[in-house]
Amino acid sequence: MTEIQEIRTVAQTFSQWDEQYGGGLLRPAVTAQLRHAVALLDARCPDKLHDELYSAVAYLSGVAGFMAFDIYDHETASRQYRLALMCAEEAGDFQQRAIILASMARQALWRNDPDTTLTRIEMAQVRSDRLTPAARAMLSAVRSRALAQLSRDQEAIAAVGLADDLFADITAIDTSGPLHWYDAAEHAGETGHTLAELSHAPSREEGIRRLTTAAATHRDTSARARAFTLLLVARLHIAGADPHEGAAIGAEIVDRAASVRSHRIRDYLIDLRKTTRQHPKISEMADLRDRINVALTSA
Structure with a gap:
């Protein structure tokens, strides 16, 4: 039982570090820990601990997969997600299974494959009665992102509304489980991203x-x-009606964003740099581009 708890503690620690520093910094360490955890699956284990062991390995493998995805090692991410999914299903852990499928859905969304995202989310929603309100809210929020990418605006708005209703049913955030990161701020960011992409003003x-x-x-x-959110807000303001506000927000976050070892953050910085070219006569845009160039070079 001690080793199982250690796997869960390691998984949560890496998940928290990933949130703070990005997936690129600690990949070798999490890979080594996952290799050790997988070896335990072949060891003798009392029947009463079987499900807990597989659930813990699923958690760690899911975290490792997300870290690989964050630096665009998609092949490794997919392999580790498949391992995580197999372990979660072996354990009968529907909550963990849903979280892993949602991560796979996010990877597909990032690779401009919203149809696969919807398929993954529908798979995750099987036996939704066994999922917590936070998990159901998160799944609906990710589904809304895919619908927005497919320009199915009314369905996306409905999915956001459902996610809001489900999130309102949460009585307390589970700060120690695999979904510890899905709090009110994450929910606002996820659903806000959906709504900001729609054609409806x-x-x-x-x-x-x-x-x-x-x-x-x-x-x-x-x-x-936070870096994702502020970079997106800056880009939306610059592309919209308040470019000066966007430039100010961008200048505030560029250096901190570049310190996160994430290929996805790097792409957001590049997108922001492109957007600044819409306003060649605003001096703050040239200054912001220079700061982004320096940040990208030093990252």
Whole structure:
């Protein structure tokens, strides 16, 4: 039992470090820990501990997969996700299974494959009666992102509404489990991202409002999530009606964002740099581009 708890503790520790520093910094360490954990699956284990062991390994493998995805090692991420999914199903852990499938759905979304994202989410929602309100809210929020990418705006808005209703049913955030990161700030950021991508102007405004709230309320340890949110808000303002505000927000976050070892953050910085070119006569845009160039070079 001690080794099982150690695997869970290691998984949570790496998950928290990943949120703060990005997936690129600690990959060798998490890979070594996962190799050790997988070896335990072949060891003699009392029947009463079988499910707990497989669930713990699923947790660690899911964390390792997300760290690989964050630096675009998609092949390794997919392999570790498949291992995590197999272990979760062997354990009969529907909550862990849903979290892993949601991570696989996010990877597909990032690779511009929203159809696969929807398929993964539908798989994750099997036996939703065994999922916590936080898990169900998170799944609906990720589903809304895929619907927005497919330009199915009304369905995306409905999915956000459902996610909000489910999130309202949460009585307390599980700060020690695999879904410890899905708090009010994460929910606002996820659903805000969906709404900000829609063609409906009031929805876009609500999306920016939610993203701004998320950036202001993310925990100090959620450096990557805050960087994602502020870079997106900056880009939306620059592309919209308030480029000066966008430039100010961008200047505030560029250096901190570049310190996170994440290929996804790097792409957000590049997208922000491209957006600044929409305003060649605004001096703050040239200054922001220079800061982004320096940040990308030193990262």
